[in-house]
Amino acid sequence: MASEEARNRNIDAILDRAVENFARSIPAGTIKSNVEFEMHAGMRPRIIRSSNGKCCAWCSSVAGEYYADEAPDDIYKRHDNCNCTVTYISEKGRQDAHTKAWIRQEEVEARRARIAGDMKRIQELRNDETARKVSRKIIDRENRAKRDIIQAIGKPKAKVHLIPKKINVDEFSFNGYHINSVRGHGVTFSEAKKLIQESDVSVSVWDGNVERYYGENGVVYVNLPEKRIDTAFKKAEFTGDTLKVMEVIEKYGLR
């Protein structure tokens, strides 16, 4: 049926725009590392995400209150013009995950109350076939992208970050001897930093000890506990698994 076809095309267009927006969404770097730090220190920080039900279907679907270690992967993700707030609550206090501003308890309660709006929106979406299809398609598409990247690198336990894991590169050292003398890759420290900052996706391997940053112009492997850049190579040297990862990035428009 022609009208059905037109409707599907329409859904695809909405989907493409949404995915494009997510590629530009804002990560909350330092908050995320706080979570990891405090988990180690035996604390259990919490996260509240809410939008009053006036944002998009996807945003309503991730709204809620969570323990930070049990929150959805994309809890910090926001698209353009997103009105969602993400609140981070730890023993140190209450903080906005995006602005990093400290906030009062009354504001936390107001944000918590907004979750009800999202739950209402979810209820409405259950009755709206088109919206349901769109939000589910976005999530499916992201999951397929992650699966394909894991397949490309051949490490089933890897964890893919469609928004590259934020690190403060200035705290990292550079294994220049290994990268340039042993491997002959010819990448400088500042080039490696730039490749990390411009990367499209990152992938955690070796139980999260190594983060690989994949971008159009180069790839960098970082040892997180040692805070050291261990491997870096440019586009001209892409082979095998790396090329496959680049294909997935292109296929899903993650760039």
Ligand SMILES: [Zn+2]
């Ligand atoms: Zn939102």
